[in-house]
Amino acid sequence: MVVVAAVVLVLTLGSLAAAGLSLLTAFWGVAIAFGLVSALAVPLGLTSTVAILALMLGLAVGIDYALFITSRFRDERAKGSEPEEAAGRAAGTAGSAVVFAGATVFIALVGLGGVGIPEPTKMGMGGAGAVALAVLVALTLVPALFGFFGRRVLPRAVRKATRSESEHSHRMPAAAGRPGLGTHWARLCCAGR
Template sequence: MATCLYRVGRWAFRRRRLVGGLWSGALVLAIAAAAMAPAGEEEDLSLPGTESQKAFDLLDERFPQSNSHGAESRLAFRAPDGQRVTARENKAAVEDALGSLDGGGQVASTTDPYETGAVSEDGTIAYSTITYTADAVDLTEATKSALEDAARHARDAGLTVEIGGSALDSEEEPGGTTEIIGVVVAAVVLVLTLGSLAAAGLSLLTAFLGVAIAFALVAALAVPLCLTSTVAILALMLGLAVGIDYALFITSRFRDERAQGSEPEEAAGRAVGTAGSAVVFAGATVFIALAGLGVVGIPELTKMGMGGAGAVALAVLVALTLVPALFGFFGRYCPEPSARHPRIAGR
């Protein structure tokens, strides 16, 4: 394998324009496919064969008018100091607030705290549970506004009202602040470790390209394969992690070979032939582990595993081909270790 990878590294270095063009074309095609593909819809997570899933299925069968996966909200009412929620005026305010929610387009049911006994022993606090026919991400703005309006009307009547539950939860979009912070930290660590913006940027650039292709392919296949945003998030995280890692292996080896006097093309071949072998075995291990999630028999886990495995496979291919190709373009800007540690070169 090392000999084969050595030849791949030298070939990619010599044919760097061809390799760079092929990967750029793959990125453009993947983005175009994602742009033309219809947007995928989020599906309820199901766990076939588990006791909890059987319970959800039974609830849906016995109570088809409700959604066992639907959003839920709680309105907690507290009477003013020295008063009780069971007092006539306060009780009327609570019932008016809950009554404004009855009959809403996505409201499955509301509980009356005075009938269900959801009133504290001292009579100062009561709460109602509102269930919806849709999950939190599918609730309309009108439904959410109705919940907030009900709470505001009760507050205007003198009650203290708090809203809980999942109805007002917002879903974070893939590629949010967490991923950006992670990339910034990774860039700082790479620059400090390698002592070169070019070397650090090369690792980040190749990782970004692999992640972009993987992310675009997940978006393009979302509808035919029923992929959710969770698959895209996993592909993004794994692609960034292993993409930076694998590119760093080969880049570090390339710099070591250059420090020992090898010509750029020879150094690229040796870097891929040696460090590339570790990349292949590491990537294969992660690929098999992720693909093995399909053995569990849970559709969502299978999709997540295959999406992550695809991102890892792309990271390996990018590291073995695009990284040595970029050495041909930017290798001279990557300082050799001996430039910072002269004593190492003299040993």
């Protein structure tokens, strides 16, 4: 599953670093969630099913939420924003979408407690915790890692084009506006409508 996600991310984003950033931050959230579920397994009577559900949900939403913020960061850089400003705008705008999406999933999973059956309640709580951690990691660690990865987060075509520009130019090249694989895929899927 992780290998397939990595291949799709690399092909869609056009950058190994951007794909790695999404996977890395998702792994951090999952590791924390898995550790918490394991630590609480005996006191709360949590089964391995709860840990597996938390792992799968945390990985899925962790990649998704990191991808939201990374895509917005790349758009801001394409508009000519400085890296720090682009990271702030990405966290402020896409971060709002991440919080809303995470809250929706969190509420739905906590709602499993309304069934009144212990096992689905525990599964819902474990999954909700993993989602909450994925949101926190996406809002804090992802923007911080933009500084570590630098220009490597940008698509390869953009990085190549900017190498030829002078060191004094801070604007991104017109190549940044070129549609990527994701845009081509969306156009292909929506062409019949």
